Amino acid sequence: xxxxxxxxxxxxxxxxxxxxxxxxxxxxxxxxxxxxxxGPFTSAFWRVALxxxxxxxxMRWEERETPSRVRFALPTILxxxxxxxxxxxxxxxxxxxxxANATFFATTAPIWVVxxxxxxxxRRPERGALVGLTLCLCGGAALLAQSLRLRPEGAIxxxxxxxxxxxxxxxxxxxxxxxxxxxxxxxxxxASLITAAILFVVAVGAERALLPASLAGLLALLGMAxxxxxxxxxxxxxxxxRLPATFSSLVIFLEAVAAAVFAALLLGEPISxxxxxxGVLIMAGIYIARPRGA
Numbered sequence: 001x002x003x004x005x006x007x008x009x010x011x012x013x014x015x016x017x018x019x020x021x022x023x024x025x026x027x028x029x030x031x032x033x034x035x036x037x038x039g040p041f042t043s044a045f046w047r048v049a050l051x052x053x054x055x056x057x058x059m060r061w062e063e064r065e066t067p068s069r070v071r072f073a074l075p076t077i078l079x080x081x082x083x084x085x086x087x088x089x090x091x092x093x094x095x096x097x098x099x100a101n102a103t104f105f106a107t108t109a110p111i112w113v114v115x116x117x118x119x120x121x122x123r124r125p126e127r128g129a130l131v132g133l134t135l136c137l138c139g140g141a142a143l144l145a146q147s148l149r150l151r152p153e154g155a156i157x158x159x160x161x162x163x164x165x166x167x168x169x170x171x172x173x174x175x176x177x178x179x180x181x182x183x184x185x186x187x188x189x190x191a192s193l194i195t196a197a198i199l200f201v202v203a204v205g206a207e208r209a210l211l212p213a214s215l216a217g218l219l220a221l222l223g224m225a226x227x228x229x230x231x232x233x234x235x236x237x238x239x240x241x242r243l244p245a246t247f248s249s250l251v252i253f254l255e256a257v258a259a260a261v262f263a264a265l266l267l268g269e270p271i272s273x274x275x276x277x278x279g280v281l282i283m284a285g286i287y288i289a290r291p292r293g294a
């Protein structure tokens with residue numbers, strides 16, 4: 001059944017709202033990582049694992065009338081593998097280079113979405129998407145310019161940050177494909193289950209302490225799991241059911257803006273004029289790149 005124009009517009013607007021809300025939820029994750037008193041790989045594992053009960057409940061509620069007949073479809077498996085790679089390289093980048101450098105190279109994810117979409121699926125990006133992406137990249141550079149440092153000793157960490165962007169780009173494409181045959185909760189839960197299994201093996205092998213040493217650390221992990229993963233990744237998956245991956249991948253720039261705002265509000269880290277300009281460029285880029293109806 002074809003959608004009427006008003007209905008399509010409302011659904012597009014709702015998907016865009018989910019995208020923005022997901023960016024805000026993911027943008028606060030660095031605050032939780034800083035407050036958690038476990039290693040980086042362990043925090044990545046708990047971020048996903050502690051979200052599984054909430055994601056399972058969401059999946060059962062969403063499929064209460066028409067349960068999905070497709071279990072662990074290939075695109076969902078690939079999404080889980082890609083997100084595991086994203087988190088592993090992201091946390092490795094933070095260990096080997098500055099947070100600003102790791103974040104800057106991770107924001108190349110939309111470039112990889114465009115590149116892989118073109119190479120694998122023959123999707124030629126629209127001019128508006130390319131202009132918007134360029135503005136977002138410039139805005140991201142301005143947002144991080146004051147802390148960005150390219151040094152030989154941080155080259156391996158910078159490479160890990162770039163790998164983060166590649167895996168996050170693949171994640172967007174995989175989730176977009178998975179959403180064609182399965183509901184958002186179903187895709188998010190099954191992909192998270194795969195990601196959690198991989199991260200558990202890495203955390204056990206690389207770090208000794210798997211449990212937080214304080215109540216504050218536990219609360220930070222719960223916040224990361226329920227807000228940033230169940231909320232952020234869940235809403236992103238909802239959006240990818242309606243919005244193209246090329247546009248949705250720009251959420252990583254919204255996440256950077258949100259992280260700067262949360263750092264200013266909660267950690268007292270001031271926002272400079274250059275960072276404010278970067279935020280404006282990002283918002284302008286997203287507006288230009290938006291699909292019709294969003």
